[in-house]
Amino acid sequence: MLRISKKAEYGMIALQRIAQSGETVAAKEIAEDFGISFDLLAKVLNQLSKAGLLIAYHGIQGGYALAKKPTDITVADILVILEGTLRITDCADHSHEECGCSIDAKCSIKTPMQLIQERMKNVFESMTLADMIVKTQTVQLHSIQI
Amino acid sequence: MLRISKKAEYGMIALQRIAQSGETVAAKEIAEDFGISFDLLAKVLNQLSKAGLLIAYHGIQGGYALAKKPTDITVADILVILEGTLRITDCADHSHEECGCSIDAKCSIKTPMQLIQERMKNVFESMTLADMIVKTQTVQLHSIQI
DNA sequence: ACAATATAGGACTGAAATAGTCGTATATAT
DNA sequence: ATATATACGACTATTTCAGTCCTATATTGT
Numbered sequence: 339m340l341r342i343s344k345k346a347e348y349g350m351i352a353l354q355r356i357a358q359s360g361e362t363v364a365a366k367e368i369a370e371d372f373g374i375s376f377d378l379l380a381k382v383l384n385q386l387s388k389a390g391l392l393i394a395y396h397g398i399q400g401g402y403a404l405a406k407k408p409t410d411i412t413v414a415d416i417l418v419i420l421e422g423t424l425r426i427t428d429c430a431d432h433s434h435e436e437c438g439c440s441i442d443a444k445c446s447i448k449t450p451m452q453l454i455q456e457r458m459k460n461v462f463e464s465m466t467l468a469d470m471i472v473k474t475q476t477v478q479l480h481s482i483q484i
Numbered sequence: 485m486l487r488i489s490k491k492a493e494y495g496m497i498a499l500q501r502i503a504q505s506g507e508t509v510a511a512k513e514i515a516e517d518f519g520i521s522f523d524l525l526a527k528v529l530n531q532l533s534k535a536g537l538l539i540a541y542h543g544i545q546g547g548y549a550l551a552k553k554p555t556d557i558t559v560a561d562i563l564v565i566l567e568g569t570l571r572i573t574d575c576a577d578h579s580h581e582e583c584g585c586s587i588d589a590k591c592s593i594k595t596p597m598q599l600i601q602e603r604m605k606n607v608f609e610s611m612t613l614a615d616m617i618v619k620t621q622t623v624q625l626h627s628i629q630i
Numbered sequence: 631a632c633a634a635t636a637t638a639g640g641a642c643t644g645a646a647a648t649a650g651t652c653g654t655a656t657a658t659a660t
Numbered sequence: 661a662t663a664t665a666t667a668c669g670a671c672t673a674t675t676t677c678a679g680t681c682c683t684a685t686a687t688t689g690t
Contacts, residue, residue, distance in 0.1 A: 339567035339676090340486055340604075342597075344649060347573050350593050358592075364665065372591075375650060384667060397658025400665045413600065421485035427493050445518075446504075447496050450616045451488075454559065454607055458486075461603040470596045485647090490678060510636065521679060530638060543687025546636045 346420045348374055349382045353391065353416065354470045357408045364401035382420060389419040408471060414462035424462070430455040492566040494520055495528045499537070499562065500616045503554045510547035528566060535565040554617060560608035570608075576601040 351372055356363045365383050369376035383402050387394040391411055392402045404411070417424065425431050430451040497518055502509045511529050515522035529548050533540040537557055538548045550557070563570065571577050576597040 340488065340563070340570060340572060342486065342572045343647090347593070350596075351591075354592050366665080377652080378650060380666070381668085387666090394666060395658085396656075396664085396666050397660095398662095398664050399659060400657085402666090413596075417486070424486060426486065426488045445497075446500050447493070447616060450496075450559075450611060454611060457607040458604060461600055461607065465596060465600060470593060489676095512636080523681080524679060526637070527639085533637090540637060541687080542635085542637050542685075543689095544635050545688065546686085548637090 408468035
């Protein structure tokens with residue numbers, strides 16, 4: 339039902355954490371801080387570094403650091419890396435001229451689905467990691483002031 | 485990976501078909517026309533009629549007719565009926581004050597996820613069945629002209 | 631009344647995607 | 661050297677999704 343996967347969720351949490359700290363952070367630290375599976379998180383961070391969003395450092399004092407500016411990393415980027423290209427229905431796929439769905443040439447919802455998918459893509463592209471940092475810092479400042 | 489379910493897809497195809505014909509259409513006819521599972525489609529149409537989008541007529545000459553104007557049925561309505569309320573992540577759920585995700589109070593992506601979910605909801609609410617009829621008719625007119 | 635047809639609804643099965651685990655290899659700082 | 665961190669493949673469990681099957685109920689036409 340149009341849910342974002344745990345992998346993508348963990349990816350966003352980790353990237354937000356790394357971006358906010360501004361330095362290198364180990365997978366173990368993130369997993370412990372948020373109480374999530376280290377193994378799964380490690381896979382996610384590996385994918386993100388292979389895709390060029392993170393730089394991985396091995397060994398003691400190692401971890402992950404951002405490979406790009408927070409303003410240059412969008413939610414869309416993260417989703418594509420961890421969940422693959424957005425394709426809400428088979429017929430919404432722009433890459434095929436023929437409608438890939440079971441309904442063949444008769445598919446009557448192709449155009450509307452393509453439109454909706456395009457708009458969803460815009461939503462994901464319009465939020466960057468930088469936006470996610472600002473939101474959280476605001477909350478933190480409030481709690482500090484109390 | 486953020487896919488729309490077959491149930492929702494069949495629902496949209498069926499509603500589009502019924503809206504376009506402007507009269508009562510039997511589930512069997514739709515299933516045959518589009519080559520999709522009759523049993524699954526029947527369930528979907530039943531759900532849509534229970535939810536008040538369709539009126540069901542039993543017996544010979546029976547079938548389903550729209551219960552509302554095509555302009556009053558949105559993609560969001562259809563998705564909520566057939567897939568449940570949109571909830572892209574646990575923490576994006578506005579109905580709970582406490583973050584339902586495994587990360588408890590520390591969840592750092594709650595606000596951004598709520599924002600994205602709200603925007604997706606707007607996308608789904610901004611397309612009506614009427615829009616889907618117009619789109620398809622245009623295509624059909626083109627193929628007739630050839 | 632009866633037969634044909636259409637929806638209603640529950641039980642069940644199979645397939646696919648998702649989430650998570652485990653073991654081992656490789657790189658690196660001290 | 662060794663402790664620590666990432667890399668990576670294999671494997672399992674869980675959940676969701678799609679589809680089927682069977683039976684019941686309502687309605688129309690003859």
